[in-house]
Amino acid sequence: MVTDGDWDSIQPAFSADGKWLAVVSNRSEDRKENRLSDIWAIELATGRAERLTAGDGNYSTPAWSPAGDVVTWVGHPITEKYGPVTLDDLFIYDRGADELRGLLSSHDREPGNSAIADARYGLPNPTPVWAVDGSAVYTMLSDAGSVHLYRCAVDGPAAPLLDGAQDIQSFTISNDGTVAFAASTMAIPTEVFVRRPDGTVEQITDINRAMLAGVELGEIREVRFESDPGVEVHGWLLTPPGFNPAVRYPAIVEVHGGPHGMYGVGFFHELHVLAARGYVVLYTNPRGSTGYGQEFVAAALGDWGGADYRDVMAGADYLASLDFVDSNRLGITGGSYGGYMTNWVVGQTDRFRAAVTQRSTANRISTYGTSDMNMTYNDWEFAGTPYDNPAHYIDRSPLTWVKNVNTPLLIVHSENDLRCPIGQAEELFTALRKLGKTTEFVRFPNESHGLSRAGKPAHRVERLERICGWFDRYL
Incomplete structure (x- = not known):
């Protein structure tokens, strides 16, 4: 057993070398009376647990860099002014340098998919995805009714990789940078699309054609x-x-x-x-x-x-x-x-x-x-x-x-x-x-x-x- 105690540990993420496990857990003394959640790193060989966040907010969806020295997650501190509606940021934490930074702090928008719809097929917000070379982290971002896909450079700006009027619900990225994503528009229920490294986008499924025929x-x-x-x-x-x-x-x-x-x-x-x-x-x-x-x-x-x-x-x-x-x-x-x-x-x-x-x-x-x-x-x-x-x-x-x-x-x-x-x-x-x-x-x-x-x-x-x-x- 990797974890113990009368608390939950969810959203497990293994480091690339298999030596560490990151989880989301609320281990505060009054955890039944608050909504806090922290990112914990557990050394699998010893069971030693290390809290990576400050115990001051809601943090989730951890993901390790390919080299295993940096962890990213989404969340926010519960600030005095905005409380639980403090906007989430995409954080990266360099464990060796003990350095924490927010990659979307200047955007005044929230990572993830906040759109409300009734034809989403239960797709969850995916964990932030690292580029294979560790140079960037990819995440969705909600903006004025649309949900975009952003590339957040570790040592540079964050910029949209996919934008426009669409609701991106889930995505994955191959080693060559090809993005497969599920998205819908006002007129088309969820389909799967591919964005090639050259920027071209192609719809690769058409599962709703029969349903919409004649409608x-x-x-x-x-x-x-x-x-x-x-x-x-x-x-x-x-x-x-x-x-x-x-x-x-x-x-x-x-x-x-x-x-x-x-x-x-x-x-x-x-x-x-x-x-x-x-x-x-x-x-x-x-x-x-x-x-x-x-x-x-x-x-x-x-x-x-x-x-x-x-x-x-x-x-x-x-x-x-x-x-x-x-x-x-x-x-x-x-x-x-x-x-x-x-x-x-x-x-x-x-x-x-x-x-x-x-x-x-x-x-x-x-x-x-x-x-x-x-x-x-x-x-x-x-x-x-x-x-x-x-x-x-x-x-x-x-x-x-x-x-x-x-x-x-x-x-x-x-x-x-x-x-x-x-x-x-x-x-x-x-x-x-x-x-x-x-x-x-x-x-x-x-x-x-x-x-x-x-x-x-x-x-x-x-x-x-x-x-x-x-x-x-x-x-």
């Missing part, structure tokens, strides 16, 4: 509009297949989860389904989203239902300004944090004619004690604990404002959801029914927080039919 997809355009003065919101507008600009369509605002994720340029099945039912779909990245820099992602800390809400409502204003949108037939939906925002919105305004809340929270105090992550996460997201700052938790809980809800609201929730427990949906439904509001509650047995992405196929179809049916009825 007409709506067109997607990139949009930007102002929210608060000087604040630009970035997103995309999906129009129905056979779009006619002379027709006034009902429209739906989609709010992503997180809040520290991002909608992007990858294929999103749910959005295309809604468009195929005749809806214009607006999906944006309000404040709190990743991909737009440190200040933007941190803008929602302690202010859920504040600046982010104004950005969502600016999206409704943008839709209403379009000649082909019927401003009296707007809907809203979202899951997880997007479900929270849906609940919040319908308690603050009657602007939307119908709403669907998915895997949501409504009572932030009870969420704090029952979610699988909120005991530490909420300390930052809601400016302290509910015991120290109860007024804020109450004020920013959608359940507090449930008497104001006049929008017909469908509640969709999985019974095995540990992130947003089923009790959140039950509390909201009970209140709405008690108050005589228009609502329905759809419960999915034996499903988790990931129903929309990884649920049973029959349940995923049923979920989409329920969502579309609700909007068909009330929009």
